[in-house]
Amino acid sequence: MKNTIVLKKVSVVIDQKTILKDISLSVKPDKPLCIIGRGSSGKSSLLKTIIGLIKVNSGSILINDIPINDKRINEIFNDFGVVFQKDALFDSLNVWQNIMFRSLNNFGKDLLIKKTYKILEKVGLQRSDAFLFPAELSGGMRKRVAIARAISHSPKFLILDEPTAGLDPIKTNVIFQIIKKLADNKQTTLIVVTSDMRGVIKYFSEVVVLENTRLHWKGEVQDVYKNPTPHVKSLFEKVF
Numbered sequence: 018m019k020n021t022i023v024l025k026k027v028s029v030v031i032d033q034k035t036i037l038k039d040i041s042l043s044v045k046p047d048k049p050l051c052i053i054g055r056g057s058s059g060k061s062s063l064l065k066t067i068i069g070l071i072k073v074n075s076g077s078i079l080i081n082d083i084p085i086n087d088k089r090i091n092e093i094f095n096d097f098g099v100v101f102q103k104d105a106l107f108d109s110l111n112v113w114q115n116i117m118f119r120s121l122n123n124f125g126k127d128l129l130i131k132k133t134y135k136i137l138e139k140v141g142l143q144r145s146d147a148f149l150f151p152a153e154l155s156g157g158m159r160k161r162v163a164i165a166r167a168i169s170h171s172p173k174f175l176i177l178d179e180p181t182a183g184l185d186p187i188k189t190n191v192i193f194q195i196i197k198k199l200a201d202n203k204q205t206t207l208i209v210v211t212s213d214m215r216g217v218i219k220y221f222s223e224v225v226v227l228e229n230t231r232l233h234w235k236g237e238v239q240d241v242y243k244n245p246t247p248h249v250k251s252l253f254e255k256v257f
């Protein structure tokens with residue numbers, strides 16, 4: 018099916034340590050998914066496994082019905098936009114070069130800067146920001162540049178790891194609104210890892226809770242209130 022990610026009983030073991038155990042879930046463009054869970058529960062590892070950076074030991078991952086160990090998957094991975102937990106901007110490149118890094122060798126500077134301006138507008142940054150270096154950016158600006166880079170090639174899949182970590186509540190809302198707008202077209206399949214429970218409730222419909230390498234709970238946001246386990250309740254304690 019178009020723009021879908023399906024995990025079937027996925028387990029990952031690294032150096033004899035279980036990182037993910039028996040994870041099954043599916044994500045479609047009309048249902049943005051957020052993944053929550055306490056530190057070290059496996060959230061980032063799950064994202065890295067989905068994008069092929071960590072090898073699956075058992076079970077399978079299918080993207081558009083194609084297994085991720087199939088050769089054809091590389092073409093599909095071109096349609097992925099990813100924001101890593103620490104933003105991972107290239108320190109030696111300025112903002113427009115970061116955003117356009119995929120195209121630096123293929124197109125002229127003027128065209129790429131022009132394209133950058135359009136994307137900067139989408140994430141609420143100024144044209145003049147295009148010429149700053151990562152060291153000159155605030156935390157919120159870094160996040161926006163990381164998102165801008167992830168969406169620069171209009172990806173069909175968007176994978177974001179803690180896109181609002183360390184931001185104040187106002188900046189957090191701005192980032193979530195940007196993400197929601199991107200997902201609202203229902204063309205983009207969105208997976209977001211977040212620790213912001215207010216954001217989860219306000220902006221998402223589907224929630225997965227990881228706990229100690231396993232999928233602990235999965236459901237619609239409203240079920241967090243109706244049908245929580247004690248652990249789910251504790252994660253949402255501050256919001257309830």
Ligand SMILES: Nc1ncnc2c1ncn2[C@@H]1O[C@H](COP(=O)(O)OP(=O)(O)OP(=O)(O)O)[C@@H](O)[C@H]1O
Binds near residue numbers: 031056057059060063
């Ligand atoms: N490449 C790796 N090699 C060995 N262990 C790893 C590797 N990647 C992750 N782990 C381990 O897997 C566990 C889960 O890590 P992960 O980064 O997925 O957690 P997380 O849920 O994203 O935590 P946080 O909320 O702190 O970001 C941790 O115990 C970590 O040490």
Ligand SMILES: [Mg+2]
Binds near residue numbers: 060061102178
């Ligand atoms: Mg993480």
